[in-house]
Amino acid sequence: MVEARLLLVEDDDDLREALVDTLLLAQYRCISVSCAEEAIIFLQQNSSSIDLVISDVQMQGIGGIGLLKYMQQYHGHIPLLLMTAFATIDSAIAAIKQGAMDYLPKPFSSKVLLEQVSRYLMPAANASTNMSNNMSKKAQPFIHRARSTVTASREMARDLPIAADPQSLALLDLAKRVAKSEASVMISGPSGTGKEVLAKYIHHSSPRAKQPFIAINCAAIPDNMLEATLFGYEKGAFTGAYQACSGKFEQAQGGSLLLDEISEMPLALQAKLLRVLQEWELERIGGRKTIKLDVRVLATSNRDLKQMVKEGAFREDLYYRINVFPLTWPALKERPKDIIPLAQHCLHRHCDSEDVAVLSEAAKRRLWAYSWPGNVRELDNVLQRALILSTTGEILPQDLMLDDDWQPDKHMYPVDAHSASPTRQEEANAHFQAEACFHHLINPHTNKAGAPREYSDKLPKFNEINELNEENVPNFTQKWPLAQLSAEKQTQEHTLILATLQHYQGQRKSVAEKLGISPRTLRYKMAKMRDLGFEIPSG
Numbered sequence: 001m002v003e004a005r006l007l008l009v010e011d012d013d014d015l016r017e018a019l020v021d022t023l024l025l026a027q028y029r030c031i032s033v034s035c036a037e038e039a040i041i042f043l044q045q046n047s048s049s050i051d052l053v054i055s056d057v058q059m060q061g062i063g064g065i066g067l068l069k070y071m072q073q074y075h076g077h078i079p080l081l082l083m084t085a086f087a088t089i090d091s092a093i094a095a096i097k098q099g100a101m102d103y104l105p106k107p108f109s110s111k112v113l114l115e116q117v118s119r120y121l122m123p124a125a126n127a128s129t130n131m132s133n134n135m136s137k138k139a140q141p142f143i144h145r146a147r148s149t150v151t152a153s154r155e156m157a158r159d160l161p162i163a164a165d166p167q168s169l170a171l172l173d174l175a176k177r178v179a180k181s182e183a184s185v186m187i188s189g190p191s192g193t194g195k196e197v198l199a200k201y202i203h204h205s206s207p208r209a210k211q212p213f214i215a216i217n218c219a220a221i222p223d224n225m226l227e228a229t230l231f232g233y234e235k236g237a238f239t240g241a242y243q244a245c246s247g248k249f250e251q252a253q254g255g256s257l258l259l260d261e262i263s264e265m266p267l268a269l270q271a272k273l274l275r276v277l278q279e280w281e282l283e284r285i286g287g288r289k290t291i292k293l294d295v296r297v298l299a300t301s302n303r304d305l306k307q308m309v310k311e312g313a314f315r316e317d318l319y320y321r322i323n324v325f326p327l328t329w330p331a332l333k334e335r336p337k338d339i340i341p342l343a344q345h346c347l348h349r350h351c352d353s354e355d356v357a358v359l360s361e362a363a364k365r366r367l368w369a370y371s372w373p374g375n376v377r378e379l380d381n382v383l384q385r386a387l388i389l390s391t392t393g394e395i396l397p398q399d400l401m402l403d404d405d406w407q408p409d410k411h412m413y414p415v416d417a418h419s420a421s422p423t424r425q426e427e428a429n430a431h432f433q434a435e436a437c438f439h440h441l442i443n444p445h446t447n448k449a450g451a452p453r454e455y456s457d458k459l460p461k462f463n464e465i466n467e468l469n470e471e472n473v474p475n476f477t478q479k480w481p482l483a484q485l486s487a488e489k490q491t492q493e494h495t496l497i498l499a500t501l502q503h504y505q506g507q508r509k510s511v512a513e514k515l516g517i518s519p520r521t522l523r524y525k526m527a528k529m530r531d532l533g534f535e536i537p538s539g
């Protein structure tokens with residue numbers, strides 16, 4: 001057995017034994033300990049040999065949450081899966097907020113356990129047979145990091161593409177395979193999607209990884225300087241050439257050269273570039289010596305190069321030479337499951353201390369629903385700004401300062417963007433719908449979100465509705481006449497309460513918890529509904 005090594009932390013001897021048996025039978029290599037403290041001692045000496053930690057939450061000592069905090073600080077790259085008998089959606093969200101990968105509510109079947117584990121690790125038996133496919137052994141650590149959004153270090157984080165959306169994972173997988181070849185790669189996609197990050201990823205995944213990665217932005221260098229910058233020059237080649245200088249091609253010898261925004265290269269220079277790429281040799285400007293090149297060329301463009309070829313703005317022969325392997329990053333809004341992991345990654349990157357700010361659930365929903373015209377770069381800017389505005393260490397929606405249309409049902413928001421189990425997904429959506437409903441954003445005719453935007457500042461905030469009780473209703477209605485007078489809202493609220501009562505077989509406590517209101521407010525609302533003639537299921 002190789003590769004997939006698990007550390008299991010469980011204080012219940014019988015359960016620990018049963019879990020170890022299940023994992024060993026499934027061909028995972030597994031080490032078990034009976035408390036978080038033992039796990040820490042083990043990790044201090046053996047962290048490099050562990051790929052996943054599964055830990056109980058409720059244990060003597062610092063418990064699973066203490067272990068989570070420790071791992072976040074010292075072993076942030078190892079995913080942690082928590083198990084607890086006290087599972088509620090809230091505690092699950094809290095643990096995930098603090099960095100846990102996922103949450104297993106006890107009791108769970110061995111099938112559920114293995115399903116969860118297989119999302120992060122491959123059993124040893126499969127590991128060797130899958131070497132050549134898209135989950136190769138070497139790909140695993142990256143995929144895990146990408147899924148977990150935790151990064152080994154900020155330094156590494158800078159160049160690491162974070163991905164959780166299936167589309168992006170497939171793209172990275174393809175990029176990794178292309179990286180092994182010598183093919184020129186053309187990366188296209190809208191501005192700020194991460195084309196340069198992907199180019200670096202290809203270089204770092206290639207056999208040239210230890211050699212230089214040199215990037216040149218063809219749009220940022222004046223036309224008359226671009227040629228000299230690319231190909232170098234000899235002393236006296238032109239006015240101001242006081243000494244010989246190597247170009248980017250030479251500097252990239254043995255490694256990779258990224259021609260960023262290649263679409264902006266003047267046509268005359270395109271011809272010279274083509275020659276170099278055909279012959280793999282160049283002469284510096286003003287020089288006579290031929291310099292042989294061993295460089296892998298990567299290029300990016302956020303323009304439609306094919307269209308530019310049609311319009312005569314880009315050479316067709318050069319297009320085919322650099323476009324040997326085309327890769328495209330879609331706009332961020334088209335890979336929505338990347339949004340939250342990327343946002344968390346940006347926070348990690350920009351937090352000054354080890355205490356990384358967390359995203360509130362409401363902020364996550366806001367990020368999720370926004371259209372991101374500036375893609376990941378905009379997301380990064382928004383999070384940097386939010387870190388400055390946030391006063392609590394928790395990013396709230398207002399810290400994001402996004403002013404796009406807020407359309408809650410546009411995307412249903414998964415609790416954990418990349419791994420929501422159906423139940424948790426349903427829970428999250430129900431919660432989300434409840435909030436939207438309270439915000440009067442549901443159109444009763446279609447049952448879809450869509451309150452007119454101009455109403456938004458005339459409506460109460462969710463917490464104000466939460467705090468509604470017998471005493472403050474008069475003030476509330478005075479402050480928010482539109483809201484209270486809205487028969488539409490009443491209908492929606494009644495429907496929601498009845499549906500939730502039905503779902504929880506009338507259990508008031510669960511219903512109140514689900515709706516995010518106090519049991520007292522729920523009683524008050526049910527009494528009103530009874531007065532109106534509703535039949536309320538008994539608890």
Ligand SMILES: Nc1ncnc2c1ncn2[C@@H]1O[C@H](COP(=O)(O)OP(=O)(O)OP(=O)(O)O)[C@@H](O)[C@H]1O
Pocket residue numbers: 158160161162163189190191192193194195196197198300301302342345376377380
């Ligand atoms: N998948 C990703 N993981 C981590 N960071 C990312 C990712 N994608 C983009 N970024 C970050 O977003 C910002 C923009 O990325 P990058 O410069 O690679 O975009 P680009 O598509 O090359 O933009 P442009 O077309 O404007 O040159 C950078 O700060 C980068 O680190």
